[in-house]
Amino acid sequence: MTLLEHLEELRLRIIYVTIVLGILALITFHFSLRILQFILKPLIKVLPPTSHVIFTGITEAFWVRMEVSLYAAVLFGLPYIFYHIWMFVHPGLTKKEKKIVLPFIFFATVFFLIGCVFAYKxxxxxxxxxxxxxxxxxxxxxPSIKQYVSFFLRICFAFGLIFEMPVVSYILAKADVINAKWLIKKWDYAILGAFIVAAVLAPPDVLSQFLMAIPMILLYVVSIGVVYIAQKPKKEDED
Structure with a gap:
């Protein structure tokens, strides 16, 4: 497959995903008020009785519900999105690696959702x-509803992406980009990077930053094991 053919395939897959997400967004908009109430629960629990969530612009509440609908569509459409991501890299995989499309979709979706739940809870x-x-x-x-929802979605989706570390590590290991020994050698950089990312993405209190950095470090350890398992059969075949 030439570069132009590869880019054309990427364009088509983006169009397919966009169409499906648009359909899902229309469906989730019908339930956007319930979804918004679910999103507001963590904030409502910590607000004093005299405080309220407000919106300052005439169209702010409407656009917040649109934003919530879109992100909910992305969340429900994760298996479809991950399917197209896998199919895009499909030509570069071996015949054996192409068969793990369903496990990839399953684990990528599950790990992302676990990250979102961890952030929420x-x-x-x-x-x-x-x-x-x-x-x-x-x-x-x-608090403004617009600012809070943006903050909420940023935290949840950041944790969802962070929890994809083992899945991404598996793909990179299969592509011979990384190996377990290299990850072990970069252990100190991984710890430093985890705390830097936590300082940027997590709320400014130290406890929240630690609660974000520690799972990242644990996921890095899990990724080392995943990479070792992913590359072990290849070494045995070569022997």
């Missing part, structure tokens, strides 16, 4: 409690 309650109470008694929290 662990990181957001701690981070939001710190941020809301940071103003003290002198200031009342009146």
């Amino acid at each position: 662990v990181i957001l309650p701690i981070g939001l409690k710190f941020l809301v109470n940071y103003g003290g008694k002198e200031m009342s929290a009146m």
